[in-house]
Amino acid sequence: MTKRFAATLFALVLFYGEASFAQDWIRTGTGLGVEKIRLAVPDFRLLGNDSQTQSLASTFNTTLWNDLQFAGIFDMVSKSFYPLSIPGAPQEVHLADWGNPPPNANMLAFGNVGVQGGSISVQGWLFDAKNTQSPQVLGKQYREEASNANARIIAHRFADEIIFRLGGGITGVAETKIYYVSNRSGSKEIWQMDYDGANPRQLTHTGSIALSPHGSPDGSRVAFSGMTKEGWKILMYSLELDRLVSFPGLAGDNYSPAWSSDGQSLAFSSSRSGNTEIYTVGSAGGNPRRLTESKGPDVSPTWNPKTNAQIAWVSGRTGLPQIYTMASDGTNVVRVTDQGYAVSPSWSPNGQFLAFAWVRHYGPGAPGASDIYIMDVASKQWAQLTHDGGRNDFPSWSPDGRHIVFQSNRTGKTQIWTMLADGSEPRQLTASGENTQPNWSYK
Numbered sequence: 001m002t003k004r005f006a007a008t009l010f011a012l013v014l015f016y017g018e019a020s021f022a023q024d025w026i027r028t029g030t031g032l033g034v035e036k037i038r039l040a041v042p043d044f045r046l047l048g049n050d051s052q053t054q055s056l057a058s059t060f061n062t063t064l065w066n067d068l069q070f071a072g073i074f075d076m077v078s079k080s081f082y083p084l085s086i087p088g089a090p091q092e093v094h095l096a097d098w099g100n101p102p103p104n105a106n107m108l109a110f111g112n113v114g115v116q117g118g119s120i121s122v123q124g125w126l127f128d129a130k131n132t133q134s135p136q137v138l139g140k141q142y143r144e145e146a147s148n149a150n151a152r153i154i155a156h157r158f159a160d161e162i163i164f165r166l167g168g169g170i171t172g173v174a175e176t177k178i179y180y181v182s183n184r185s186g187s188k189e190i191w192q193m194d195y196d197g198a199n200p201r202q203l204t205h206t207g208s209i210a211l212s213p214h215g216s217p218d219g220s221r222v223a224f225s226g227m228t229k230e231g232w233k234i235l236m237y238s239l240e241l242d243r244l245v246s247f248p249g250l251a252g253d254n255y256s257p258a259w260s261s262d263g264q265s266l267a268f269s270s271s272r273s274g275n276t277e278i279y280t281v282g283s284a285g286g287n288p289r290r291l292t293e294s295k296g297p298d299v300s301p302t303w304n305p306k307t308n309a310q311i312a313w314v315s316g317r318t319g320l321p322q323i324y325t326m327a328s329d330g331t332n333v334v335r336v337t338d339q340g341y342a343v344s345p346s347w348s349p350n351g352q353f354l355a356f357a358w359v360r361h362y363g364p365g366a367p368g369a370s371d372i373y374i375m376d377v378a379s380k381q382w383a384q385l386t387h388d389g390g391r392n393d394f395p396s397w398s399p400d401g402r403h404i405v406f407q408s409n410r411t412g413k414t415q416i417w418t419m420l421a422d423g424s425e426p427r428q429l430t431a432s433g434e435n436t437q438p439n440w441s442y443k
């Protein structure tokens with residue numbers, strides 16, 4: 001990899017247009033205005049012609065390509081440009097065929113897939129197509145029980161290795177999960193799916209209403225708000241035990257739990273004092289602490305994951321809901337938005353930005369819709385990420401800071417979508433029932 005590419009991809013930089021322009025724009029590490037790495041990824045060679053090998057290889061190849069394309073940091077070289085001879089091992093690579101036009105690839109990922117003795121084995125390499133002296137950047141070997149699920153897992157792992165090496169040391173998201181609310185089973189329950197929408201799985205079976213899922217940083221639990229006989233309570237689902245586990249029943253109605261990134265605390269909103277205010281408790285539910293005290297409702301807390309020293313939340317203390325920040329002890333309150341109707345804040349992994357839903361011009365006859373915006377917390381500069389696409393809400397950052405998942409009704413029903421953090425490449429992840437309130441896992 002050249003120094004130019006390494007320097008470019010290492011930074012996660014944002015640039016803003018002048019606030020006076022009607023069309024604000026934003027660029028991140030996935031859109032720096034420079035040439036992306038051209039990556040060629042031919043289908044891995046089959047070691048066998050049986051139907052199982054062909055099926056698992058197809059799953060692996062499709063998943064690997066989609067993972068790398070989704071990453072947003074590569075210019076994927078069209079397979080129509082590939083030479084006729086596709087390598088399955090390093091000694092079969094002819095760099096000139098890949099590094100020169102028509103492929104003109106900077107990097108080449110290749111390898112082989114085989115099934116033997118009930119196991120799928122994959123060998124994969126990453127070569128610098130421009131470096132004739134020392135082209136190998138990466139070489140990996142994987143072996144798992146033969147199944148489509150494991151073919152996907154291996155592809156995810158190899159993709160994340162490539163993304164880590166070429167993306168400035170930032171871990172990819174191919175093995176992450178998204179938690180969300182779906183009514184496809186008849187009631188609103190908490191579901192989980194892979195980051196790309198595959199393998200949807202119902203987690204809770206409350207038969208009531210479950211909302212606001214938030215995965216713990218260690219990936220062991222999902223906190224959510226559920227309607228019970230005693231009212232709205234913070235409930236806890238164990239991903240390790242695959243069932244609900246006990247969590248103290250806090251007084252009042254309690255909503256929107258959010259983990260601190262160290263896993264030591266939960267912030268949530270509660271009516272225990274009369275008005276709905278922001279509280280924190282320890283991860284086991286002890287030592288509740290009240291942070292806000294105002295006449296209007298205070299809801300939807302989210303921690304600054306970089307430091308856990310700040311919390312952003314939504315308050316109606318001045319009328320319409322606006323976004324505020326405060327220190328994690330409730331001091332140093334700062335209003336972030338200054339107009340319209342702003343809700344659902346989500347803090348970026350680097351602690352610098354807030355994504356949120358904003359109707360900037362709110363009221364009878366006012367133009368505009370609910371769109372996803374991003375704001376630099378320090379400078380208050382903002383950029384609009386979605387445009388004229390229905391009602392968009394509940395953004396949540398990916399752990400690599402390159403993507404945002406959100407809900408949108410742009411196709412009629414409310415579904416889960418993702419986009420790059422600059423607002424480009426929107427993708428629909430769900431289609432069955434109505435699906436809302438996504439939360440991207442920490443890892």
